[in-house]
Amino acid sequence: MNVVSSARVRPEIQQELLDDYPNVHFHFFERMEIVGSALEEADVLITYGEDVTEEHLQAAKKLKWIMVISAGVEQLPFQAIKEKGIIVTNAKGIHAIPMAEYTLSMMLQVARNAKRLISLEQEQTWDRRVPMIELNGQTVGVLGAGAIGQEIARLAKAFRMKTIGMNSTGRTVSSFDQIVPPASVDTLLKNSDFVVSVLPFTKKTEGFMTYERFQLMKPSAVFINIGRGKTVKQTELLKALEEKAISHAVLDVFEEEPLEENHPFWTMDSVTVTPHLSGISRQYQPRAFAIFRENFDSFLAGNPPLINRINLDEGY
Incomplete structure (x- = not known):
């Protein structure tokens, strides 16, 4: 199981994931531009939702689930995601x-x-x-x-x-x-x-x-x-x-x-x-990854992640 993150994840959260899921290969990057070939083996992609293109989806041949650790998903290439049958969830509620x-x-x-x-x-x-x-x-x-x-x-x-x-x-x-x-x-x-x-x-x-x-x-x-x-x-x-x-x-x-x-x-x-900061909080990532963990446990058990699943036709 390979999980790739193009979101800048706090070091302590990275370590907690590595400790709690020792059989999962996590690959942490600070932005999509440097993910490179790791995307080709990704089963799960963690992103803020602003950096995913159709080209990335073409490269990510094994991708089954995109976790957006934000509420906004409007910049995702929905049509390409639908065609590949990829599930999308977000972090709705953490803000x-x-x-x-x-x-x-x-x-x-x-x-x-x-x-x-x-x-x-x-x-x-x-x-x-x-x-x-x-x-x-x-x-x-x-x-x-x-x-x-x-x-x-x-x-x-x-x-x-x-x-x-x-x-x-x-x-x-x-x-x-x-x-x-x-x-x-x-x-x-x-x-x-x-x-x-x-x-x-x-x-x-x-x-x-x-x-x-x-x-x-x-x-x-x-x-x-x-x-x-x-x-x-x-x-x-x-x-x-x-x-x-x-x-x-x-x-x-x-x-x-x-x-x-x-x-x-x-x-x-x-x-x-104000410069788009109403949702900023020190608790942002802990809350987002609490949602990720619950969905990830379901995913590892062979079930689809259901919390905050996005309707790809409606866009939210």
Whole structure:
């Protein structure tokens, strides 16, 4: 059994795998470009999902399973994977805690006008006329009521917020007062003080947030995107902000990354930009490899890995 990793795996996790699976040949690399001939013998490939091409799949003649130690899989060559009958799983769910904490921290920063407070401090200006609001009693709408969305809603409940979520079916999930399907997203947008997008990038979600949908939001509303940049039409968000259709946007992801140097978002008072780090945590790899281990034990026993198995037709 040969397992190849093109992801940079922490040394202590490498050693734990070597110790716990002595009959498995692990080959650890820091990037796909240096994997070389090891790919030809790989039964399992561990990757972040951004470095796998059709050419790699052609070389990996024995490959049966790709483990993506991230949630995003949109850059994988799905058609080639389907043709070769390869199973794909991901690490969905490991980002729930850090991304929910990021979201609540940004909601608090906007509500308590942190950008203005920091500016006043740097100017050495004592000004107590800074407008602030409470989260208490506000409504947060979450586009994507999966693991991350549910953790956001759970934390929001601690601030006595109302919670509305959207998922693909409209089925009830924990921590949400109300769930709507995509066809009823207008209800969520019109009634939320904060709208948080955790949407994955698929054919159905590409450009989901349009100018028309931003116009449905309250003029005082805040939009937060921690999902995928291409689920938002960026030029239309810019237009909505310039016209004050919404009051603020917190953006951790963008259509093209990194965000270009002279983009208006960098200097707008109504925008907070962060460099795609809402999911960063010291616990990232331990959580991802806990999922890998459970699936790997099943795989070694002759069963398919089932946790977080990707639907290759849907792309998530």
